[in-house]
Every structure is written in structure tokens, then in C-alpha cells.
Amino acid sequence: PGAAPTGAGTWSPRGTVLVTGGTGTLGPHLARWLADQGARDLVLTSRRGADAAGAAELVAELAERGCTVTVAACDVRDRDAVAALLDRLAAEGRTVRSVFHTAAVIELQTIEETSLDAFAKVVHAKTAGAAHLDELLDDDQLDAFVLYSSTAGMWGSGRHAAYVAANAHLNALAEHRRARGAHGTAISWGIWADDMKLGRVDPGQIRRSGLEFMDPRLALTALRQVLDGDEGALAVADVDWDRYHPVFTSSRPTDLFAEVPEVRRITEESTARAAEGGEFTARLRGLPAGEQDRLLLDLVRSEAATVLGHASPEVLSERRAFRDVGFDSLTAVDLRNRLATVTGLTLPSTLVFDYPDPLTLVGHLRELIGGPATETDAPVRAAGATDEPIAIVAMSCRYPGGVTSPEALWDLVEAGADAITGFPADRGWDADALYDPDPDRPGTTYSTQGGFLHDVADFDAGFFGISPREALAMDPQQRLLLETGWEVMERAGIDPATLRSSRTGTFIGASYQDYTAGGAGSEGAEGHLITGTISSVMSGRLAYTFGLEGPAVTLDTACSSSLVALHLACQSLRNGESTLALAGGVSVMATPQAFTGFSRQRAMAPDGRCKAYADGADGMSLAEGVGLVLVERLSDARRNGHPV
Template sequence: PHTLHTTLTAKIDTTHTLHTALQHHPDVTLVTYSSAAATFGNPGQANYGAANAFQDALAHQRHRSGLRATAIGWGLWDTTDGMAGGLGRAELDRIAAAGVLPIDVHQGLAALDAVLDADRPTVLPVRLNLNAFAARDAVPPMLSRLVRPARRRAATGAGGTGELARRLAGQSAQEQTAFLTDLVRAEVDVVLGRTDGEPVDPQRPFRELGVDSLTAVELRNRLVAATGVPLAATAVFDHPTPAALVEHLRTVVAGPDGAAPATPTIRTAVAVADDPVAIVAMSCRFPGGVTSPEHLWRVVADGVDTVGDFPTDRGWNVDDLFDPDPAAVGRTYTRQGGFLLDADTFDADFFEISPREAAAMDPQQRLLLETSWEAIEAAGMDPADLRGSDTGVFVGVITSDYVTRLGHTPASVEGHVSTGTTTSVASGRIAYTLGLEGPAITVDTACSSSLVALHLAAGSLRSGECSLALVGGATVMAGPVNFVEFSRQRALSPDGRCKAFSSSADGTGWGEGVGVIILERLSDARRNGHPVLAVVRGSAVNQDGASNGLTAPHGPSQERVIRQALASGGLSAGDVDV
């Protein structure tokens, strides 16, 4: 309300006061300075448009009552001391691109003389670029007759698609791309007011360049005017990088091979049920400072114990948290687990993520981003080459206590907490950051989450839903809630170590880690020259159903899922070594 009050009071109260004072003076003309914003609208100035619309309406009402009034809906003046005096070159260029041109002082004074002699309730002394208005989706009704010829010119190729097609004819796809890239870069520079001379990175998202919803439409309008290509108002969001927008323009005008106009194509999935699924790369972080699969193997082969004391960098009050009595409320009777080193560190700049957003991101999301990148490189691929591909992302995430570590939402991270701590974003952020367009699924089936993610990814590859899949999982315990909960259930091992096959087994131990593997159909892996580390012959998923308790294991169900997995891989139990 306060943003409306100041403007409405200045316009409405004063105008109404003058109107009331002049009601008994029919020979006096009430002249008010309104604005073209009342007719055309003006982004970010709804209050100003509404206040001036009142002036226009009051002038019409006075005329109907036999009183004299004229509301002058001024457009932009080319002066240094008027309302536009504080605008910079970029703002003025954007206004011009929207179809409004400035009038100089002599034109304005001549327009004022003509207006005062016209005896009309409302007039619009505005200079318009009708070609710019012709590129708009919606045109004010009063201008539709005027802009129709400009739209016809664009439709018939006078400066439109036909001319651009002729310009691109005979060029290679690379030459066409280079020409259109220069064009898009130039228009981006104009709408953003860029004057540093540095060329726009064609792979950088428009959002990161500073293009918002308003400048996105302005950019689209300028490209329509420059190319004649009928772009949707959402073109910049549909094709979120200059390179993607260039390819869209090139395909629309010249076709995918540069020869003929293209029609939209839909990628058709091809089922390949009989093709095994290969693991072609791995990356990981685990307790004990493990940062690679090779390092993990050394830890396992050497029997290294990576369980240690509670971390001291997470704000846990370890002394108050520990109590050897399993019945102690809010306490845990173990003070050890397997914890990642440096779980709080993240190279935000590398992924072009702001420090504020990085602080709001669950460490599990950060680690999955880093290990996904490492896995792609381990396969001998460039992450940039996967942008726009049908690569899928399948990750298991079951812990979501980072938001509780924030306590209340600090003002510095507001706006990023929901995406930073929502588990579904764990897979979506990888897909967004790397530009992957296959399935993106976060799985939570408790301890089996990463395995179920692998099962889903293999099925997606076999059905042709994706041709490559990033699969993994992450667990980082931002708070001690799991230790406290399992202490109440008497389910923790006092020394924090699992002894699953030992007569001394005395409970579970909690640990952290992140791992990502890359899956590919075996035939594709061999054709692409990727290393085949292992082959997934089969997998299966089921549930216990109504067993002996919500969390209790059920032997027959476990036997059944093992038989299903063996059958899906065409194997028998005797074919399994370990």
C-alpha cells in the first residue's frame, strides 16, 4: 500500500481538489499532466499508471457533465531535468526497443499548443516506433490499425524471416551459428546495457547474465524485429543460453542441416531390453579422507578403521550429547561414527553459485554436484558435451536435517532455503547445472535408496528413456538426530562400529559418504570407447508388506527379491561368487 499511496495521493487528491473548486466555473478548462503509462502500461510502474488513469477518467467525466478538461498523456521527453533525466543509456535503449521514442522540447511545446486547442478530454502526444509495436504479442486496440502494415511487412519477408534465410543460405552450419551468435550477443548487450566490450559467453545461462523476466521479453522483441522470426514470448526461458537460442533461430530459419526450414522433432525412445548395463565411471567421498575409488580400495584392502569421534565443526555439543545410559532422553550412548572431512566446504564459484545460495544448500547437494562432475571426467567425457543430452540423474538421499541446523532462516539465505534443503532438488540441481534433459529422480527408500536409484536407472536405460545415467547417493548428518533416535531404540553399537557377521554384533553404526557411478548400455559404452568397470546383469525391488513390524526385516521377502534379481539377469545363485 505504501508504494501506491505516495503516487496516488499526489495525482488523485490534487486533481480532485481542483475539479471540486472548478465545478461552478464551466468556462475554465482543467488541464492535467497525465502519462502514456495510463494507456500502455509501464513495467514496474503500476502505481503511476493507475494514478494517471484516474486523471484520464476524471477528464472524461467532466466532459460528460458539460465541464471542460483535458488530460495530456505525455510520452517520454528528451530533457535532462524531466522524469527521464536520471535514465541511463541502457534504460533509454530499452524504452526505444519497446516502441517509445523521446520528443524534444520544441515538439513538446508544439504538441501542447495543439492539445489546448483540441477540446478533447484525453490526448496522447507520444512518438512511437510502430515496427517495435508490431513485434509485440498484445497491441493496444487504438494502435492495431496502425501497426497492421508493419506486421504485414514482417510476414512477407521485408526485413523478416525470408531475408534472414537468404542471408544464411550457402553458409555452413558453423558459419550460420557464428553469424547468429554475434547477432544475439549484440542484442543482449543492448538490453543489459553492457559496455565492457567482453563478448557474452554463449554457454552461460541468460539468468546468470542478468536477464530477468522483463529484459527477457525485451530481448525477444529485439530479436523478432532483427530477424523476423516469430519467437514465443517465453523464448529466452525455453532456450536458456545464447547458444541454445542461436541454435533455435538457426533451426527455425535454415533447418538442422542448414538446408531447409525445420519442423519440431520428438526424440523417440528405443527399447533395448537385451543390452546389459555397464558401469563406466565412479567417484566418491568417504570417511577417512577418501576422495576417490582408488583410495577407497586401499582403505578396504588395508583394513583401515575410518570410524572416529563426533565432528567438532557442526555445532554439536558433544559433552552434553553423550550419555552412556541408553534411557537418557535427548542423548546418545555412542560418540563415534564415520564422518566426512570437510563436509562444509564447497567450490561455489566453480559451479557459478552465489555464496548466499551455497550457504543454504544441503551439503549432500554440494557433494553430489562435485562427485557427478568428477565421475563424468573419470569416464573420459567433458561435462559440457552432455548439455542438452537425454542423460538421466538418479540419486538416493534419505537425510534431510540440514534445515534444522539453520534453526531459523537467516536473512542472508532467504529465498534459497527451500531449494537448498528439498531432497527432490538433489537430482534436479545436477540436471540443471549440467543441462541434462533425461529423467531426474531423487529416491528415498531408506537404506536401499542408492540401490533402488541404480535399479530405476538401469530400467530407464533399457527402455530407451535415457542413453546415459548418473546414479548415486549421499548422506551427511548435519545434526545428531539419528544417533539420538537409535539410542532410544537400543539399536546403536556403543563403539559406533557395525559387526554384521560377528558373534560380537551389538548394533548399527552410522556413517556418511557420497558416491556416483555412470551407467551406459554396454553396446554404447564399447562404441564410445568408455571403460567398462562392471556390468549390471539384473536387479529387482520389492517390499515386505504386512510383516512383523514396520521396520523389521522379512526373510521370505528378501529371498523373493534375490530370486527376482537373479532371474532378471539370467543367472542362478551358483553364478554369484561374493
């Protein structure tokens, strides 16, 4: 603004220089630089003051450079504390001529994840201190009023909600000061190398986004230029525009960087490449489907390898999921942009997640280009074969007695083994408190024996790309279905990845829905509890994880649930709705409610063993398990070489 003070090129540190956050991450770099610029009276504030780690060493180092240093414990969010500090300095005859506000609290959370208290903590660390300094310092005595801001506050960052708001406020405050004729400078810094050392960010992810870590010495050289130019609100960052600009504009275009020379060049080159992409697509349309697929697969793997920094596309399997080889939201957008440029196609930013492996993505690209359909593109219906035999091509299971395979189940049955045990030890059930021989006593059971899966808590979450927090919030029945779903495909000789985008159906019978009743979950997992415990997600989880696009149904018809699931799967195969189907049931008791409920009805066998048709029959037994079969039309099974 025209009202801003002039005198560019004349700044130099004189009098007392105040640095908030002086013993934090960036403060020490600034203090050393100020000493080198000629500052002789430094006041460094922080909440811990002289007790902060490294404070004594920093004071000694600055003293060797000819500086008088005061390290003061002062929480700049407290106006009274700031006023007391300034009064004390004035009483000592020390006039603050320059102030650098670097104090900050950084929180990596979206606005949805941030509580009001957390939001206030982050914002106040920046804004309250700046506001107090603005009110309490004399504009006429100041040569510089510098606020350390961030590029997050200048153009946003979804994972820094409160921090974005705080820094945007600092930028506005600097402009407000200049509008009233006072010094005011807000520097929106990029990422300093110290952020990497502190583990605040993932260096690989940051670099993939196009931001480079700034060397403190170069950053402070830029600070000198800013102060000499008496600038207002500006950004100082090291940006690889070829990578950053396409990622930043992936969800919506912006003119924010339009005047940056590198961005103008990128825009011009992109326009030229788009024209070339149209020619590439036109050439591709004239080729047979097989040749199209080969060229597109080479393109996808080559560009994916480039994005991930691999020397050769050969390291990327055509069927392995992109997320399994290291793709995240940033690299996914980068790949989308590269493919859009080469092909000239308009592609969504979610491309890599919608078509999660190279072969599936190739099929989608070919469809967009308008190439000839392959034999598998059109649904194949069993012409009138409504009574065609259905083949079971594989089975997987977990049952009491340590049964983990169909073979082990047969061994248990053949041996007549007893799989009934006492209550499991990993569910928090107190057998002593639950047991009472009186069948009428509420809240108790007269039977503490049943058929249990004693290792139901074991689950390799990482194998399925699930975080530990989400896995804890998942009903164990979902976990068991994922494991046995993978196994049943392997036992049929089918690579699970090859079923992605196929018309494979999922039909699951399940009755127990009591996982949350037992206090499942953990702090911060509320969102996962919704998908982790709803019955419909049992079949949906299987379909989503393996990319199955046939019907996905969870049903509860009590004891007949798995049989009805198999019946529906057979119908789906016979009418051509599905080409392959997973069918079965799962049962895990998260709480002992079934025992206490059936005890009130006197339906339980006291020893937990069912003695059907015997003179000694005295009730039923409760047990757990999961069993899946993979079913296919008999003609398809024989044609595909699957075991019948």
C-alpha cells in the same frame, strides 16, 4: 472532452504555485523550471520539509532567480495536513493558482510479491494526495492541475504492480476533472535520467528494452508544450520503437501504438521481412543437414551478438548457455523476434530459455524448418542386448575425513584412517545439551560422534546460476549433487554442456529430508523452499541444470538407496531408455534427529565407530557423504573413448 477548459497557449505561472514532492527526485527540476517560467511564489512540500537533503541549497538557488520559496513539511496523504497548509496560505493572502503533484513512492515488485500494506503505501502516496488536492482546491481559481504520472500507469509494467495502479488512478482523475469542466493534466512520464543516478533501475536492462533516459531539460520543454496545449492524459517518453515495440508485443499483439508513425514503419518492414524469411527457409530446406546447421549457427550467433552489442559473433561459444553470456528476459525476446523475422518461423517468447545454447537452438530451428534428421535425432536402442555389460566411466564423491575425490577415498581406505569426528560446528547443534549417557532420556543422544562433511555449507551458487537466497533455501544434498554431478562429467572427459538435450538419465538415492526441520531458509525465500527441499527435486535439479532429458528419479529404499539407483540406471541403459546415466546417493543430516532416534533404540555405538564382526561390537555409526558414478553401455563407452 468538450467540457475541458480552453485557452491553449495562454498558461503562465501566477499567484502561488504548489509543488508536492518538491524536495524529492523530480521536484527540484520542476521548481527551477517554474522559476525560469516566471513563478514568483513557490510552495514546495515534502514529508521532511526543510529537513530534506538539499532543501536549503535549493531555496537559496531559487531565491537568486527571484522566487519566494516556502518549504513545508506536509504529508499529502494526510487530508487534515493538506487542509491546514492551504488554510495557512489563504490566511497569508496567497492563492494557489497552479498545482503540480509529483510526490511518489516507487516499489519494484509484482502483484504476487506485494503485500497489502506495501500496496497501500505505494498507492496512497500518489492517489491520496491527488484526491485531497482535488477536493480542497477551488476549480475556479486554478490555471493548472498537473499530476505526475508514469507510462507504467498508461500501458503497464509487470514489476511495478502498485505503482501501475496508482498512476492509472491519476490518469483517470485528470480525465474526471476535465469532464466536469476543470483543469486536469496527467503526464505519463518515461524514465528520467535521475532514476538512473539513484540506482532505482538497471540502465543496461532499460536501454535494451528500448526506453531511453530523458534529459530533464528536454522533458520540461515538453511540459511547456503540454501546458500550452491544455492537454489531458498523455505520455512523454523517449522510446526506441525498433527495439521497444517488438519486446512489448512479444507475448500478445496490441493496437495501442498503431498510430505511432515509427510503429507503422516497423509493421510494414516486418511484413516485408517475413516474406523474405519464407524464401530463406525454402532455400535452407534444400541443403544437407550439415550445411543447414552451419548456416543456422551463423545466424543464431550473429543475431545474438547484435542483441548483446558485440562486434563479432566469434565471442559467443556455440555451447555456452545464453544466460551465461548476458541474456535476460528482454534480450531473449529481442533475439526471438530477430530469428522469427529472418526465418519466417513462428517462435515462442521463451525460445532462448527452452533451447538455452546456440547449438541446441539450431537443432530446434532445423526441426521446425523440416530439414533432414541427423544421426543423433532418432533413439538408439541396444538391439536385444539386455545383458550388455555396463561400464563405470567416472566417479565423484565427498566423504568424511576430507575426502573430495575417488583418489582421496582410496588413500583414506589404504591408510586405515579414522574419519569419525564430533558434531559439526556449522549446523547449530548443541552437543552439550544433546548428550546424555542415559539411553532412555528423550531428546538426547549418548553418542556425539559420527562421520560428517564439515564443509557442507560451502557452495558456489553463482557458478550454477543460482541466487544466494535460493541457495540458502536449497537442501545441502542438492548442492552436493550439483557439484559432484559436474565433476563426474569432467572426470569422464565430457563437457557438461554437450549433454544438454541428451537422453542422459539421473538416478539418485536419498533418505534424509529434514532440512526445513532445522529452520532452513530466510525471509522471502518461501517459494524457493518448496523446490529446495522436496526429494524429487534432487534428481530433477541435476537434470534441469545440465539439460538432461533422460529419466530423473529420486528414490528412498533406506540403506540400499544408492545401490537401487545404480540398478535402475543399468536397466535404463540396457533397454535403450538412456544413453548415459548418473547414479548414486547422497546423505546429509541437517538435524541430530537420527542420533536421538537411534539412541532410544540403543542402536548407536557410544564412540561413533562401527566394529562389525568384532568381539567389541556395540552398535552402529551414522555418517554422511555423496557419491556419483557415470555409467554407460560398455560398447558405447569404448566407441566414445570414455575411460572404463
